[in-house]
Amino acid sequence: MRAFEEFSGKLTAKSFQQMIRPRTGRYRQEVLYGPSFGVDTAIIDLGNNLGLAVSSDPLSLIPSIGMKASAWLSVHLMANDMATTGFAPMYTQMVLNLPPQLSVEAFDEYWSHIHQFCDELGVAITGGHTGQIEGQNSTVSGGGTMFLTARLDQIISSKGASPGDLIILTKEAAMTSSSILAMSFPQTVINKVGKEVYDKACENFYRTSSLPEALLAREVLEPNRELKAMHDVTEGGVLGAILEMAQASGCGVCINDESLPLGEAQRQITALFGIDPRFCVGAGSMVMAVKKGKEEAVLQHLHSSQIPAAVVGEFTPKENGHIIIENGVENPLSFDGRDPYWEAFFKAYKANWT
Numbered sequence: 001m002r003a004f005e006e007f008s009g010k011l012t013a014k015s016f017q018q019m020i021r022p023r024t025g026r027y028r029q030e031v032l033y034g035p036s037f038g039v040d041t042a043i044i045d046l047g048n049n050l051g052l053a054v055s056s057d058p059l060s061l062i063p064s065i066g067m068k069a070s071a072w073l074s075v076h077l078m079a080n081d082m083a084t085t086g087f088a089p090m091y092t093q094m095v096l097n098l099p100p101q102l103s104v105e106a107f108d109e110y111w112s113h114i115h116q117f118c119d120e121l122g123v124a125i126t127g128g129h130t131g132q133i134e135g136q137n138s139t140v141s142g143g144g145t146m147f148l149t150a151r152l153d154q155i156i157s158s159k160g161a162s163p164g165d166l167i168i169l170t171k172e173a174a175m176t177s178s179s180i181l182a183m184s185f186p187q188t189v190i191n192k193v194g195k196e197v198y199d200k201a202c203e204n205f206y207r208t209s210s211l212p213e214a215l216l217a218r219e220v221l222e223p224n225r226e227l228k229a230m231h232d233v234t235e236g237g238v239l240g241a242i243l244e245m246a247q248a249s250g251c252g253v254c255i256n257d258e259s260l261p262l263g264e265a266q267r268q269i270t271a272l273f274g275i276d277p278r279f280c281v282g283a284g285s286m287v288m289a290v291k292k293g294k295e296e297a298v299l300q301h302l303h304s305s306q307i308p309a310a311v312v313g314e315f316t317p318k319e320n321g322h323i324i325i326e327n328g329v330e331n332p333l334s335f336d337g338r339d340p341y342w343e344a345f346f347k348a349y350k351a352n353w354t
Contacts, residue, residue: 010235012337013037013247038244039158040081040231051152054145055081059094061141064184067106069205070141071113073176076209077283078146079121080232083214084286086156086223089146092118094128096142102132121211153224160229161249161289167313168288168295170213170302172204172261173238174277175284177341178269179205184345187354193268200265208284213307220301221294229289233282235339240279241287242313243322243335249289252320255313255333273348275340289315 011020016037024035032051033043044052060073074094082089094114098107118125123146182189182201190198210232221227229249233241238260246253262277270277290298295311302309316323324333 010337013244014337033157033159036159036248038231038248040084041157043085043152043155043157045152046149049152051150051155053082053085053087053148053150053155056143056145057081058140059096059142059144060139061098061102061110062139062180062184065180066183067110068113069183071110071117072206072208073283074141074144075114075117075121075123076211077234078144079123080208080210080234080283080286082146082148083211084156084158084230084232085148085150086154086214086218086227086230087148087150088211088215089121089123089148091124091126091147092144093126094142094144096128096130097133097136098131098141099136100132100134156218156223156227156230158229158231158245159248160224161245161251161315162228163251163315163317164292165228165289165315166292166295166311167242167253167255167315168290168298168309169233169238169242169261169312170210170286170288170307170309171207171284172263172266172308173233173285174262174266174270174280174282175204176208176282177237177275177280177339178266178277179208180281181273181341181345181348182265182269185348185353188348189269189272192272197265197268200263201269204263204265204284210284210286212305213286213302213309216301216305216307217288217298220297221290226291226294227288227298228291231287233285233287235281235341236335236337237277237279237282237339238285238287238312239324239333240335240339241282241285243333245287245289246315246322249315250318252316252318252322253313253333254316254320254323254330255325257324257326259310259312261308261310273344275344279335279339280341281339
């Protein structure tokens, strides 16, 4: 019997193409964008130039970081997918499969923060399912789906990049992974790299919403003509996200490694755990494909709102392949689909890091 690779996180592109993509239920012509690797949202034509965007993600419940932080991840990781459309989410459904040992008091705290964060985003919780499941001991407590409606011709997809478009990356690499590792193993991180680094990682945790930059970019760039595509950074990190967007758009890429932004806290924490921050879960960063010549307008607009952003490369013709320039040398760039964060987390957990 074949098994999925341990610590592989989400399904790899190869497994997706082999098992999921050929079997997607009944064909309906109004589904403009359905299941596709590297694409954040489905887009459905409701008629009269009205579109429905839909996206699903796991929900987090990580006791080591607490109920508030778990709720933040649950809401904002879904919202980040929605942000790639250029619009804010409107509605959500959630299915919670909770561990039986979770107390009523802990769930009450978790759900109060779910409500708070949804309310702050303007998202109505419209339904779902909640239950406790014997044997459930995962940090993934279920799944959720968010929805929005908008003018169909204004909705952006992750697969709209073209050769010649510049790649803009917001914020910094590995913010989520480094923050969760620090918050999950605080004593080890403080002892090894210091309290200042730990505090910065905790501060970074609440910078992991990429909705603000998506909405700001749309204010100054015309959707689909100047702001060509957006993709939020999750598993696989900033490089994995760029490669996913390239694959979804049928492009190659050329990335300048020195331009990839990496904060000092992320650098030290990922070094402590022995992982490459460029390939680690990086929610809070957004990859944007921007028409060449329009990059300064969006960079200045983002910077005026205290959101760091930088041009890190360019989309190229597909036949050029995937290239990263490291120390002035062009090297082929690939990603096997395994985000090193997962193995680092469970390795530290099994080693009784505190």
